[in-house]
Amino acid sequence: MANHHSAPTHKVxxxxxxxxxxxxxxxxxxxRAEDKPLGLLWEFPGGKIDTGESAEEALRREIVEELGIELGALTRLPAVTHVYDFGTIQLIPFLSKVNTRPLLGELQAHAAARWIALDEWDQLQWAPADLPIIEMLQKSELSK
Ligand SMILES: Nc1nc2c([nH]c(=O)n2[C@H]2C[C@H](O)[C@@H](COP(=O)(O)OP(=O)(O)OP(=O)(O)O)O2)c(=O)[nH]1
Incomplete structure (x- = not known):
């Protein structure tokens, strides 16, 4: 009989x-774009790490590709793991504190972008994996 409690065998x-x-x-x-998995849910911009890339290199690449922005100093935050029905993701956030909001290029991968206050997060429907990150940001000194 299949063991339904076994750990997922797919890779993270x-x-x-x-x-x-x-x-x-x-x-x-x-x-997120409508035609992607988790379509039209809100997220933090980014994407999958390619083979041979560091996490930070991957983020800098994705943000140039998606938003046309070159990032300054980044602080790596604790990762969260989330199990979706299509697989398990480990989501690694990086914080970039900016004095002025960068001017976004034409959106290459997204349906929309907006700046929101942390305490107004629930105005948007977020990808489930992001909720612990938002909670962490609200509790943390990072946003003080
Ligand atoms: N980029 C991003 N992906 C997220 C977040 N939260 C979350 O659950 N995800 C999920 C959605 C996707 O299953 C996966 C990232 O895939 P993606 O489609 O953004 O990555 P990618 O740009 O490398 O896409 P592709 O080349 O495979 O199309 O992680 C988030 O905040 N940002």
């Missing part, structure tokens, strides 16, 4: 994402 997909935070502690949220 490593994903990096950007928490851009402005001086008012507003964060940049991006909406």
């Amino acid at each position: 997909i490593e994903v990096v994402c950007l928490v851009a935070m402005d001086q008012d502690n507003q964060i940049l949220a991006t909406q």
Whole structure:
């Protein structure tokens, strides 16, 4: 008989994402394209780490590709693991504190982008894996 309690045998997909935070502690949220998995849910921009890349290299690459922005200093935050029905992702956030909001290029991978206050996070429908990150940001000194 199959053991339904066994750990998933599929591999963990490593994903990096950007928490851009402005001086008012507003964060940049991006909406996934409709035709992608988790379509139209909101997330932190980023993507999968390619073979041979470090997490930080992957994030810098993704953010240039998706938003046309070159990132400055980044602080790596604790990763969260989330099990979706299509696989398990390990989501690695990096914080970028900005004095002025960067001007976004034309969106290459997203349906929309907006800056929102941390305490207004529930105005958006987030990808489930992101919720622990938002909770961590709200509790943390990072947003003080
Ligand atoms: N980028 C990003 N992906 C997230 C977040 N939260 C979350 O659950 N995910 C999931 C959605 C996807 O299953 C996976 C990332 O895939 P992606 O489609 O963004 O990655 P990618 O740009 O490398 O895409 P592709 O080349 O495979 O199309 O992680 C998040 O905050 N940012």
